[in-house]
Each structure stands twice: as structure tokens, then as C-alpha cells.
Amino acid sequence: MYKHPFLRAYLAGIAIPTVLLLVAMTAYTVIRYVYDVPIAIEKVIVFPMAAVPNAWGLWNVLHLAVWQKRRIPIGLFGAALPLLLAPGGYLVTRLLHFTVPPEVFQVSPFALPIGLIVYYLVWKYFVGFLNAELGIA
Amino acid sequence: MSEREVDEIKKLLKREMKPVGKAELPRDLWPAMLEKLSRGAASVPWWDWVLLAGTGVALWLFPGMVPALLYHL
Numbered sequence: 001m002y003k004h005p006f007l008r009a010y011l012a013g014i015a016i017p018t019v020l021l022l023v024a025m026t027a028y029t030v031i032r033y034v035y036d037v038p039i040a041i042e043k044v045i046v047f048p049m050a051a052v053p054n055a056w057g058l059w060n061v062l063h064l065a066v067w068q069k070r071r072i073p074i075g076l077f078g079a080a081l082p083l084l085l086a087p088g089g090y091l092v093t094r095l096l097h098f099t100v101p102p103e104v105f106q107v108s109p110f111a112l113p114i115g116l117i118v119y120y121l122v123w124k125y126f127v128g129f130l131n132a133e134l135g136i137a
Numbered sequence: 138m139s140e141r142e143v144d145e146i147k148k149l150l151k152r153e154m155k156p157v158g159k160a161e162l163p164r165d166l167w168p169a170m171l172e173k174l175s176r177g178a179a180s181v182p183w184w185d186w187v188l189l190a191g192t193g194v195a196l197w198l199f200p201g202m203v204p205a206l207l208y209h210l
Contacts, residue, residue: 024207048208085209103201111202115209116197117188126184 006061006135012130013060015072015124017053024048039101047092055085060127074131077125081114 028045031037063077093100102110131137196202 020207028208044208049143051210082209089209090200101201104205107199107201107205110199111205112194114192114202115206117192118206121185121189 003124005064008063008134009060009131010057012134012136013057014053015130016126017048017056021048021053038078040098043096044089044093044098047089051088051092052085053080055088060129061130064131073124074128074137075124078127079116079120081123082112082119084116090131110134 008020028041032039032041059078061080064074066072066077090100092098129136196206
């Protein structure tokens with residue numbers, strides 16, 4: 001149980017976005033194929049499918065590595081992740097020539113702080129819980 | 138399987154599987170388990186409830202944020 005702490009941190013980190021991906025993919029499938037919304041999300045779906053869960057896993061590994069030297073609360077540490085993911089997600093949309101709906105740009109001044117808060121809460125309570133269960137908190 | 142083979146396997150098993158030695162735990166783990174169970178769920182501070190409520194209101198007022206949020210989760 002006390003072996004491979006970084007592997008356990010990675011697994012605890014990817015668990016939440018992997019589960020949420022099911023919700024996102026279901027919503028996407030319904031929107032795209034049931035309501036025929038003409039937005040080609042499949043062009044950029046690789047970002048939430050592959051990059052985000054791995055980023056969560058690696059971020060949790062980084063938190064564990066940092067934790068051994070400096071005690072940063074996991075909520076605050078997790079809240080910093082959108083500061084990397086948001087530009088990354090936007091970069092992917094630009095590289096793949098995906099047209100972001102203008103409504104998203106209109107709400108973007110509010111979206112980043114809300115994203116930070118959501119990440120803070122999810123990391124503090126969900127990832128923190130998983131870390132504690134796996135003995136790496 | 139012949140008697141000789143059985144003896145050979147016994148010998149091999151005895152050689153490879155060393156005696157456990159002291160099998161008892163150094164301490165009783167049950168009191169620690171009871172203490173953990175009695176602690177219950179961690180209490181949520183009031184500011185986290187405020188943040189959660191504020192997020193809910195913001196998502197309700199600006200539903201355009203939901204897809205952007207899902208994209209990054």
C-alpha cells in the first residue's frame with residue numbers, strides 16, 4: 001500500500017475528469033447528433049479526452065512532489081491548473097481551426113474565475129478525498 | 138504425480154517460501170479504525186458553501202459558460 005506514491009497520485013488525479021468525461025461526452029453526443037447543432041466539436045474533442053485527464057494526473061503527481069518540500073493546500077494547487085489548461089484549450093482550438101462560438105467569448109471574463117472556483121472545490125474535496133483514501137494525502 | 142515428485146515439490150516450496158517469522162502485527166489496528174470511523178465526514182467551511190452557491194448562480198445566469206467549463210474538465 002505504501003509503494004509507488006506517484007503512481008497512486010496519478011491515478012487519483014485522472015479519476016475525476018475521466019468520470020466527468022462520460023457526462024461531457026453524453027452531452028456532446030446529444031447536442032451534436034440529437035439536436036443537430038452545427039458545431040464540429042469532434043475536431044477539438046481530443047483536448048478534454050486526452051490532455052485534461054493526463055494534466056490532472058500529472059498535476060496531482062506534481063502536488064505530491066511539492067508537498068514533500070512545501071505544504072501547499074491541494075485546493076489552491078488545483079485552482080492553479082486552469083491557468084494552464086485555459087490557454088492550452090484555446091491554443092488547440094486555434095491550431096485545429098475550430099470556430100469558438102461567440103457566446104463563449106462573451107462570457108469569458110466570468111468563465112475563468114468560475115473555472116478557478118470549480119477547480120478549487122473539486123480538487124479540495126474530490127481529489128483530496130481520493131488522495132486520502134489512497135494514503136498519499 | 139509420483140511420490141518422488143511430491144517430495145521434490147515440497148522441498149522446492151520449503152526452500153522458496155521462507156517462514157513468515159513474527160506473524161503478529163506490532164500493534165492493534167482496530168482502535169485506529171474506530172477513531173477514523175468516529176471522526177465522520179470533514180466539515181465544509183462556510184466560504185466554500187458561498188463559493189459553491191456563487192458558482193451555481195453564475196452558471197445559471199450565464200449558461201454559455203457550461204460548455205467552456207465541460208471542455209476543460
